[in-house]
Amino acid sequence: MTVFKLIAKKISPEQLFMGSVLLVNGGNYLYNLLLGRLLGPAAFADAALLITLLLVLSFLGMTFQLATAKFAVLFSDKSWEAFQQLMYRWALSFGIIIGVLFFASSKVLMNIFQTESDIMFKTFAVGVPLYFVMSVNRGKYQGNQAFHKLSVTYQTEMWSRLLLTLVLLWLVPLPPPFLVAFGIVLSFVFGLVPFNFKWKSIITTITLSEEKRKQVFKFVLLTAFYELTQIIINNSDILLVKHYFEAVDAGLYASLALIGRVVYFVAWMFVMLLLPAVVQKQKDGEATAPILFRYVGYIGILSLSIVLLCSLFPHFIINIMFGKAYMSMAPLLWKYALATSLFAISNIFAYYFLSLDKYVPVLLSGIFGLSQIGMIVFFHTSLDMVVYVQIMAMLTLLVAQLIYFLNKHM
Template sequence: MIKMSEDKFMKASITLLFAYGLFNITNFFYHFFSARLLGPSQYSIVATLFSLVYLASIGSGAIQSTAAKFTAEFKMKNKNKIAFFFQRSFRKISLYSLAALVFYILISPLIATFLKIPLSSTLILGLAVIPLMLLPLSRGILQGLQRFGALGANTIIEGIVKLGLALFFINLGFGASGTIAAVALSMVVALLLVFPLLKFRKSEKYSKTKIALNKKELYRFSMLAFVALFLLTALYNIDIFLVKHFFSAEQAGYYAVLSLLGKIIFFGATSFGAVMFPKVVEFETQNKNSKALFKKTIIFTFVVSLLILLIYWLLPRQIISAVFGPAYLNIANLLARFGFFMMLLSLAYICVLHNLAKGKSKFIWILVMAVAAEILLITLFHASLTEIVNILIALSALTLVLLSR
């Protein structure tokens, strides 16, 4: 029984590692061509707004985690609840997403002013607000049902569309605004294509009679997941905003490239976390111990992260020169160091997901203190990019130690 679970875990992990790997490759080339074709100053606009997407996707992550958790529970207890859960959630999230879009439009001038970027580019990003909230609901249900192949396929489609549209818009001369539009439109396409993947919609009719859902637990977990993912995402995105604010546009562009390469390590961990999460929920529902699964996920994440880090350490100049060109070689000496930060954060991410799957909440205070410390320290100490990276390493190491206790 355990052996079968381990085999399924490996197969699912490889499936999502491949799918997320392809998505990250398309994501990488999206930034690769943006940086090369737009130049440091224009690319800093793209990178900054892309980081805003990461922060906004925290809500997406919370929605997906919540959908995955409750779908996994319904799968074990009462599968008929899944279709009803999707129907009710889709209606409510649609209303919330419209309200969020209006709010975003209202605060766009403030965002553009603070980040020193064009208002037009900021407004275009608003196209992503609605799919950012609706797409993760469907993906979360696929994840909770452990239909990792379908989940991976939809993710790959989003990446391919984003890359293709970005190249198309850049060639038409739309610059940073067109590149950002590609991000939003790719999410719209992925949203439209995810519905056919929800096979339960074909085999089950929505019940006209209300099915009891534990709304209190649903909202409690949603808020917990949102706060946890918000704080975790802030740890590897706030630095970009602060660098954009305190440094020149050129330096911010250099740092954006450094952050992009570092995130490759972090996103390698997401496949293992995505597989682990619903399985831990399943174990908890059956009163089984998930410690062995957690340790295995940590080991896989560490090995994959370490392999990428070694490449960064051995060939930093070659990687940066080949991918982004000689204009970005100033940051070659920081690549392995930043990669080490992302490896530590990847392991912390797995710890956070494990705590979420088990319904724990005390770990939130660790993340709160880490984010507050990052903002304070970078605000006080930003003499160079090296100083920024050193702060991130120290904070991520301490955060990992505290989360793993």
């Protein structure tokens, strides 16, 4: 016990959170890999579609999480109480609207993505409101830098999804896509832990001043736009491949994407630490650029390492993770990892400027996200072409972000 106490004292909350995020990412990868091996390429295509929808949901939820984190630093006392109430109301209302729309359009989604049933979309829709409430909860912990509680909520969501989904697939004789969707919804319930919000406080209205309300609305709106660009850039390729290619090819591409995105998922950890730190530095009148340089350096080293590993050992990596059935994707692995790395680095710049209320990088991401969709729509003769298009789009985006940064700091 003494040894553990000494270790705990030497580990900072930030380091604890980083370790937790690495564990969560590892668990999520294990979840994806087990699904890929259990279901095979064709059936995995539907499961991967649900995982992609979960990522889309996570980006939308990030709007509420980042806004809550930012104003947790800036607001206090009654303003903070009023702000919390406002965010919970917005999150719950938005979640219900999105869930209802998703449920109502399940037949359309079934036809677009060539699935056998719409039940997996309806099941997924039920859990949407919970996810947005959970996002506000996480934003409170992030903004207050209560990283131990923030770590717990990610751990409970990940482990419950992993374990419950596997149990359902092994024991329940129902279609796998439905079981995967049901496992995802159950994980949202566990992701609410720890939850210290009292629902009755929504009834008693605490008014936020008009000036602060406008400030919040502006940030939420612009963050929502940026998260939309994240959805477009990070998920449009999988959705378009699912639409344009056969089920087996879509499943193969999904495995490639899940491996290649490891850079982005780890980079997300630094975004969680970056935003409250930058906002606090700006509030205190201190320089913020050194924080950006530190995290860009971390992501740059990580990206280079992963791209090199994917280039040198593609067959070994794919065989270990998904098996021989997915081996045809080996030549594309390092190229997809390169595209994701470029996006991860440019993403750090965008979140940095978003923290400082500078929104040109948000607009740039939107422009290049839409250009990526357009290029894939016109150039999708092969999976190779889809990957090359993304490399071009993300390289151009990173160059544009660098030019903007230099223009602001020179």
